[in-house]
Amino acid sequence: MSREVRVRFAPSPTGALHIGGVRTALYNYLFARKTGGKFLLRIEDTDQTRFVPGAEEYIKESLEWLGISPDESPWNPGEYGPYRQSERKEMYMQYAQDLLDKGHAYYAFDTAEELEAMRERLSAARVVSPQYNSITRMQMKNSLTLPADEVKARLESGDPYVIRVKIPRKEEVRLQDKVRGWVMVHSSTLDDKVLMKSDGMPTYHLANIVDDHLMKITHVIRGEEWLPSAPLHVLLYRYFGWEDTMPEFAHLPLLLKPDGNGKLSKRDAEKHGFPLFPLMWTDPATGQVADSFKDQGYLPDAFLNFLAFLGWNPGDHREIFSVEELVEAFTIERIGKSGTKFDIHKAKWYNEQYLRRKSDTELAAYLLADLAQEKIEISQQKAEKIAALMKERATFPADLWKEGRFMLFAPEAFDEAVADKKWNADAVKVLASFQAKVSALAGDLDADTAKHLLHEAAEESEVKLGKIMQAVRLAVTGVGAGPDLMQVFEILGKEELAKRIAFALHILPVKA
RNA sequence: GGUCCGUUCGUCUAGGGGUUAGGACGUAUCCCUUUCACGGAUAAAACACGGGUUCGAUUCCCGUACGGACUACCA
Numbered sequence: 001m002s003r004e005v006r007v008r009f010a011p012s013p014t015g016a017l018h019i020g021g022v023r024t025a026l027y028n029y030l031f032a033r034k035t036g037g038k039f040l041l042r043i044e045d046t047d048q049t050r051f052v053p054g055a056e057e058y059i060k061e062s063l064e065w066l067g068i069s070p071d072e073s074p075w076n077p078g079e080y081g082p083y084r085q086s087e088r089k090e091m092y093m094q095y096a097q098d099l100l101d102k103g104h105a106y107y108a109f110d111t112a113e114e115l116e117a118m119r120e121r122l123s124a125a126r127v128v129s130p131q132y133n134s135i136t137r138m139q140m141k142n143s144l145t146l147p148a149d150e151v152k153a154r155l156e157s158g159d160p161y162v163i164r165v166k167i168p169r170k171e172e173v174r175l176q177d178k179v180r181g182w183v184m185v186h187s188s189t190l191d192d193k194v195l196m197k198s199d200g201m202p203t204y205h206l207a208n209i210v211d212d213h214l215m216k217i218t219h220v221i222r223g224e225e226w227l228p229s230a231p232l233h234v235l236l237y238r239y240f241g242w243e244d245t246m247p248e249f250a251h252l253p254l255l256l257k258p259d260g261n262g263k264l265s266k267r268d269a270e271k272h273g274f275p276l277f278p279l280m281w282t283d284p285a286t287g288q289v290a291d292s293f294k295d296q297g298y299l300p301d302a303f304l305n306f307l308a309f310l311g312w313n314p315g316d317h318r319e320i321f322s323v324e325e326l327v328e329a330f331t332i333e334r335i336g337k338s339g340t341k342f343d344i345h346k347a348k349w350y351n352e353q354y355l356r357r358k359s360d361t362e363l364a365a366y367l368l369a370d371l372a373q374e375k376i377e378i379s380q381q382k383a384e385k386i387a388a389l390m391k392e393r394a395t396f397p398a399d400l401w402k403e404g405r406f407m408l409f410a411p412e413a414f415d416e417a418v419a420d421k422k423w424n425a426d427a428v429k430v431l432a433s434f435q436a437k438v439s440a441l442a443g444d445l446d447a448d449t450a451k452h453l454l455h456e457a458a459e460e461s462e463v464k465l466g467k468i469m470q471a472v473r474l475a476v477t478g479v480g481a482g483p484d485l486m487q488v489f490e491i492l493g494k495e496e497l498a499k500r501i502a503f504a505l506h507i508l509p510v511k512a
Numbered sequence: 513g514g515u516c517c518g519u520u521c522g523u524c525u526a527g528g529g530g531u532u533a534g535g536a537c538g539u540a541u542c543c544c545u546u547u548c549a550c551g552g553a554u555a556a557a558a559c560a561c562g563g564g565u566u567c568g569a570u571u572c573c574c575g576u577a578c579g580g581a582c583u584a585c586c587a
Contacts, residue, residue: 012587129514189515197585204587228582317535393549469546481548
């Protein structure tokens with residue numbers, strides 16, 4: 001009997017969802033689609049002190065932007081809700097109680113100061129890893145050391161307490177990870193983690209296991225930072241008696257700094273000028289605004305393709321994958337083991353590839369939107385022509401007009417280096433003649449006609465066209481490089497073209 | 513410090529007991545071209561180190577180094 005695949009993305013709403021989290025969500029999504037299963041989103045907000053307003057909406061909008069929305073979520077609940085742990089608060093105590101009853105958990109009354117004192121004492125005694133465990137718990141204030149009536153009295157009087165898991169002294173805990181293979185840990189290195197906090201909220205460990213079980217999760221795909229606590233989770237499944245339906249684990253490699261070593265951080269992003277977040281994020285506490293992939297001009301499908309390849313590959317030489325193709329090709333087995341350094345160059349390359357594959361109509365929409373921001377109006381037809389001409393040389397949609405500004409505005413100044421080298425009497429002669437021909441033209445100026453007229457002008461002046469093309473470009477665009485000139489002429493139209501040449505002829509000094 | 517995880521060109525990676533160790537990004541050169549870009553071609557560029565096992569190891573095993581994660585009443 002095989003269960004329907006159910007996977008979840010379980011972020012904590014403590015700020016903007018960062019790129020590593022987005023990748024985790026993506027892998028979960030791909031796996032669910034591939035296996036015909038369900039992808040759900042659960043908000044892990046058991047720590048009220050870290051709750052950040054707006055973070056949940058941010059997660060939702062980020063996934064929507066990328067087109068990887070969950071099948072079940074707080075805003076689109078399935079039959080296993082609620083999908084926010086804060087709203088599930090009442091459910092957890094009975095499970096903690098179950099562990100208490102079975103002797104796999106106990107009450108602990110130690111204050112923060114007492115815990116601190118314990119750690120200091122242990123450190124002073126050169127204990128290698130000071131922790132609340134099978135040995136040290138016997139010196140602490142808990143239901144294992146205190147007389148039963150005192151425990152009872154403390155509980156009844158409302159003394160603050162936590163519930164801790166009772167980790168066995170000597171036990172080998174094994175787990176099979178789909179990415180890493182067998183991982184073995186000895187229970188003596190584990191500590192008695194808090195399961196229920198004194199505020200009545202469960203910790204991640206308890207809530208996570210209970211919810212995954214209740215929500216019938218079959219595969220846990222999450223970041224490698226969770227690998228050290230996975231043995232504890234295995235133990236909890238065992239103590240609850242849920243081992244037969246325990247999900248399979250897959251711990252993803254981490255995203256690392258582009259240079260040097262270490263985990264990818266906000267500082268690296270700032271240093272290298274690349275974003276870390278899918279959408280723009282304003283920190284509600286500081287008002288600080290963080291840049292985003294979307295706002296820098298990354299296309300969602302390109303970004304997704306790039307993200308998928310950060311730690312995964314299809315095993316062949318293909319690089320460009322639509323979401324559908326990613327779903328088709330994705331397997332957990334092909335996820336890599338080692339950390340991945342983040343390289344923004346590859347992201348840009350993906351963006352270029354996707355940009356070039358977009359239709360002129362699609363790109364014209366981006367262009368028109370950008371221009372509207374600048375309060376510039378051009379026709380749909382003209383926008384499409386510009387898009388067609390510029391898309392081969394753009395990385396982001398905004399480049400369409402940033403790099404092609406001269407198609408909308410006549411040059412006010414001319415590149416001096418180019419003028420020095422290329423502006424000469426021959427060029428002036430041909431341009432003057434060409435300008436006259438353009439002005440005298442009866443119909444519209446298209447690229448072919450422009451070329452024809454320019455050839456004519458050159459021949460009449462007995463000048464080789466190749467010698468003066470740079471000068472012609474300079475006169476019309478103000479710079480020495482750019483897209484096909486005849487296409488530019490067509491977009492400009494004959495009046496604008498004639499006007500620009502006249503202006504250049506007037507401004508630029510003629511050399512002998 | 514302890515536990516766990518990892519290590520193939522600068523980067524992302526394929527591969528796997530015998531290979532000219534493959535691809536992509538980036539870099540360089542050439543071709544195309546009215547320029548720049550695109551596109552095409554070519555080049556430089558890697559198995560961390562030391563021991564085993566083996567006829568043979570980059571591949572398997574052990575160790576070392578290096579890197580990372582975790583080590584909270586945070587997730």
